Amino acid sequence: MIPTDTPSISSGPTEQRQWERVRKSVEDGRSANLADYEQCVRNFSWDQARALLDGLPGGGLNIAHEALDRHVKAGRGDKLALRWIGRDDTLRDYSYAALAGEANRFANVLVRHGVGKGERVFSLLGRVPELYIAALGTLKNGSVFSPLFSAFGPEPIKARMTIGEAKVLVTTEAFYRRKIEPWRKELASLERVFLVDCSANLPPETIDLHAALAQASDVFETVWTGPEDMALLHFTSGTTGKPKGAVHVHEAVVAHNVTGRLALDFRPDDIFWCTADPGWVTGTSYGIVSPLTNGVTMVIDQAEFDAERWYRILRDQKVTVWYTAPTAIRMLMKAGRDLAKRFDLSKLRLMASVGEPLNPEAVVWGVEALGKPFHDNWWQTETGGIMISNYLAMDVKPGSMGRPLPGIVAGIVERGDGGEVREITRAMAMGELALRPGWPSMMRAYLNEEARYKKCFVDGWYLTGDLAMRDGDGYYWFVGRADDVIKSSGHLIGPFEVESTLMEHKAVAEAGVIGIPEPTAGEIVKAYVALNPGFAESEALRKELLGHARQRLGPAVAPKEIAFRQNLPKTRSGKIMRRLLKARELGLPEGDISTLESEER
Numbered sequence: 210m211i212p213t214d215t216p217s218i219s220s221g222p223t224e225q226r227q228w229e230r231v232r233k234s235v236e237d238g239r240s241a242n243l244a245d246y247e248q249c250v251r252n253f254s255w256d257q258a259r260a261l262l263d264g265l266p267g268g269g270l271n272i273a274h275e276a277l278d279r280h281v282k283a284g285r286g287d288k289l290a291l292r293w294i295g296r297d298d299t300l301r302d303y304s305y306a307a308l309a310g311e312a313n314r315f316a317n318v319l320v321r322h323g324v325g326k327g328e329r330v331f332s333l334l335g336r337v338p339e340l341y342i343a344a345l346g347t348l349k350n351g352s353v354f355s356p357l358f359s360a361f362g363p364e365p366i367k368a369r370m371t372i373g374e375a376k377v378l379v380t381t382e383a384f385y386r387r388k389i390e391p392w393r394k395e396l397a398s399l400e401r402v403f404l405v406d407c408s409a410n411l412p413p414e415t416i417d418l419h420a421a422l423a424q425a426s427d428v429f430e431t432v433w434t435g436p437e438d439m440a441l442l443h444f445t446s447g448t449t450g451k452p453k454g455a456v457h458v459h460e461a462v463v464a465h466n467v468t469g470r471l472a473l474d475f476r477p478d479d480i481f482w483c484t485a486d487p488g489w490v491t492g493t494s495y496g497i498v499s500p501l502t503n504g505v506t507m508v509i510d511q512a513e514f515d516a517e518r519w520y521r522i523l524r525d526q527k528v529t530v531w532y533t534a535p536t537a538i539r540m541l542m543k544a545g546r547d548l549a550k551r552f553d554l555s556k557l558r559l560m561a562s563v564g565e566p567l568n569p570e571a572v573v574w575g576v577e578a579l580g581k582p583f584h585d586n587w588w589q590t591e592t593g594g595i596m597i598s599n600y601l602a603m604d605v606k607p608g609s610m611g612r613p614l615p616g617i618v619a620g621i622v623e624r625g626d627g628g629e630v631r632e633i634t635r636a637m638a639m640g641e642l643a644l645r646p647g648w649p650s651m652m653r654a655y656l657n658e659e660a661r662y663k664k665c666f667v668d669g670w671y672l673t674g675d676l677a678m679r680d681g682d683g684y685y686w687f688v689g690r691a692d693d694v695i696k697s698s699g700h701l702i703g704p705f706e707v708e709s710t711l712m713e714h715k716a717v718a719e720a721g722v723i724g725i726p727e728p729t730a731g732e733i734v735k736a737y738v739a740l741n742p743g744f745a746e747s748e749a750l751r752k753e754l755l756g757h758a759r760q761r762l763g764p765a766v767a768p769k770e771i772a773f774r775q776n777l778p779k780t781r782s783g784k785i786m787r788r789l790l791k792a793r794e795l796g797l798p799e800g801d802i803s804t805l806e807s808e809e810r
């Protein structure tokens with residue numbers, strides 16, 4: 210294991226001054242929803258959190274009901290739910306009532322096309338209003354929503370839709386033609402494809418979504434769902450094997466809602482911007498469900514990152530709570546403090562970050578350039594919601610992920626010789642970050658992968674796969690991953706998926722894929738490749754392989770670098786030792802190589 214970020218608690222005079230400024234921002238937290246951490250932890254119960262929601266008659270619970278209908282019923286239908294900013298700066302506003310109406314239309318379209326409870330509706334869309342309408346309409350219909358990242362290439366899409374047994378896909382004509390049509394016939398479960406922006410010449414066997422919505426009623430009675438009914442399917446990656454479909458149920462909304470209140474400090478008049486794409490879990494839990502259940506106004510930007518544009522949005526939309534990610538923050542830092550200072554961001558009262566290690570310098574930069582520290586928090590696809598956070602009312606320790614949410618019990622654990630898991634209570638001891646299962650947004654399964662799911666739970670702990678430390682004040686510090694998955698620009702990438710695609714190329718005999726440090730993206734994907742007989746290493750072949758991977762996997766997943774090797778280091782059982790590739794790449798000690806094949810030593 211190679212630590213990707215070493216915690217440091219600064220103590221020099223400059224650092225002390227910076228610390229004071231960070232501390233000062235705590236003043237803003239005096240009236241926070243979570244004003245006294247210890248007291249909130251003591252008094253918290255998940256039953257109370259459940260009671261914040263409406264529920265459906267007979268003990269039912271439905272995410273979309275809590276996100277939309279509850280507000281409309283309570284007379285808040287006119288409140289602005291979603292302001293969409295198009296790439297060309299067009300604005301489109303949806304009140305809670307209007308969004309509910311659109312979601313109802315989508316649910317009626319699903320019914321008309323025979324899509325029922327529990328059936329899977331996938332989306333492959335950029336951040337367009339139809340994505341949010343489809344997500345909420347699917348949940349209203351009791352069907353399961355699975356959003357795919359639009360920068361995926363055909364292979365990751367096909368793998369996920371196959372595992373998830375997609376019945377419906379909502380996408381654009383361009384994505385359809387490029388990424389779906391070539392293999393569509395291979396997925397028998399896929400019955401309906403809706404296109405949100407299609408030309409007059411609809412591709413065969415596709416449906417114009419807007420025409421379908423226009424014919425559908427905007428009245429729909431939300432289908433009764435129980436708390437344990439499946440609602441969302443989010444894919445994540447492991448070290449080996451296919452992507453894993455983390456199953457989330459309607460009860461997750463209890464955690465989405467309350468963690469929004471406690472960690473993001475949502476108040477009714479907030480204007481919230483979550484910059485994450487709904488193709489990843491943050492963009493759904495906190496880019497759709499949590500803000501809407503909390504009745505706030507959310508801003509959605511269709512465009513990709515651009516520092517000046519982002520500051521303009523923060524200023525013009527008067528964003529009060531902003532949830533973003535370390536890669537974006539590092540890009541803002543690169544764009545310079547002077548640019549930030551040109552914008553009046555005085556409405557901004559909370560800046561939070563998630564998804565990858567947030568360097569202490571980024572927290573301090575936030576204070577200096579934007580007048581506030583970034584509040585780091587930690588969670589993962591499997592946990593469904595924020596688990597550890599720096600709260601508005603507490604000291605931010607730059608470099609730390611914060612303290613567990615009320616209702617969450619975290620620990621640092623290690624494995625004993627017999628495989629048993631035990632907690633290490635010593636301050637700053639490194640071990641695996643583990644959580645006591647039982648919160649509402651925890652995944653209920655990896656779809657059809659019982660063994661992989663069961664492996665995550667040992668001796669009453671859920672093992673996160675992250676290495677971390679806890680200090681004497683109960684703050685957690687991220688150290689690195691315990692496995693080989695790669696985090697690049699906040700996106701979790703499974704090396705196996707990349708290796709498999711490289712291996713499909715006729716020149717490739719073996720491939721080993723690792724993440725290597727990169728200052729902005731955190732890590733980038735690098736592949737080591739051994740060639741088949743008859744192929745020789747060349748710049749042209751390197752480019753061809755990069756192109757092959759990019760075309761099939763998409764730019765978010767494909768390797769950025771390829772290196773040729775005669776042989777790759779393997780265990781005696783034939784497994785490529787990525788750990789060793791990484792140690793060699795970084796010039797670090799090779800560690801235990803007793804299982805290495807002899808000719809490789």
Ligand code: AMP
Nearest residue numbers: 563564565566586587588589590687701
């Ligand atoms: P994902 O399931 O794609 O959301 O990725 C979850 C993983 O991202 C975690 O297991 C961590 O490895 C990493 N991660 C998430 N939040 C943080 C954070 N605040 N600091 C460091 N790593 C993080």
